[in-house]
Amino acid sequence: MGDSKDMWMEVKRLIGKGSAKHASEVTAQELNKHYAAISNNKNFSPIDLKLTAAPDASITISEQSVFHFLEHQKTTATGPDTIPSWFLKLGAPIFSSTIAQLYNLSLQTSIVPNQWKVACIHPIPKISPPKSPSDYRPISITCILSRILERIVVKTHLFPLFSPSVNALSNTMIFHITLITGPQNPQPLLSFLSCKL
Helix, strand or coil, X not given: CCCHHHHHHHHHHHHCCCCCCCCCCCCHHHHHHHHHHHHCCCCXXXXXXXXXXXXXXCCCCCHXXXXXXXXXXXXXXXXXXXXXXXXXXXXXXXXXXXXXXXXXXXXXXXXXXXXXXXXXXXXXXXXXXXXXXXHEEEEEEECHHHHHHHHHHHHHHHHHHCCCCCCHHHHHHHXXXXXXXXXXXXXXXXXXXXXXX
C-alpha cells in the first residue's frame, strides 16, 4: 500500500464499513464516447449577444470583492489550467486587481475566456461496481477563476434579487419564470442581475 488513502480504504473494507475498489469494466474511450453522445444537441443554435448582454450594465466587481473571495476560498480541486487554490489564496493581495479587471472585462463584453469554459470530467460511479458508461456521474471541474466569478455574481447580484421575506419555493418559481420568459422578452441578462425586486 503506497499511500494512506489506500490503507484506510482497506481498513474500512476489513471492518465492513466501506466498499472495496472494483475494477471497472468501462474504458476511458467508452466513457468519452458516451459523454460526447449525450452532450451534443444537433438543434442548438447560439443565442444572440443582444439578448444576453448589456454594454451599459452597471455590474462591476471590485478589487476588494475579488480579494475577499480569493482569500476565503476553501481548498478545492484544481481545474484544467492547473492553478491550485492555495496559490490564488496566497497571491490574493497581488492578483486581486488584475483578476477584477479580467472579470469586469468579461462581464462588459459578455465574453467568457475559452480557458474558463474548459472542464476536466471526473466520472464518479453511481453504483458499485459500474458496468456501463451510464453507471457513472460526470463531475465537471472548471478553472478556479471561473468558479470564483460565478460565485461573486451569484452572491453579489443574484441573491439580493430575492427578498428574505419570500419563501424558498417562491424564490425558485420567480427565478424559473424569469429564465423561461427571458428569450420572449429580450431583456439583457446583466440588467436583470442588477435590478431589485
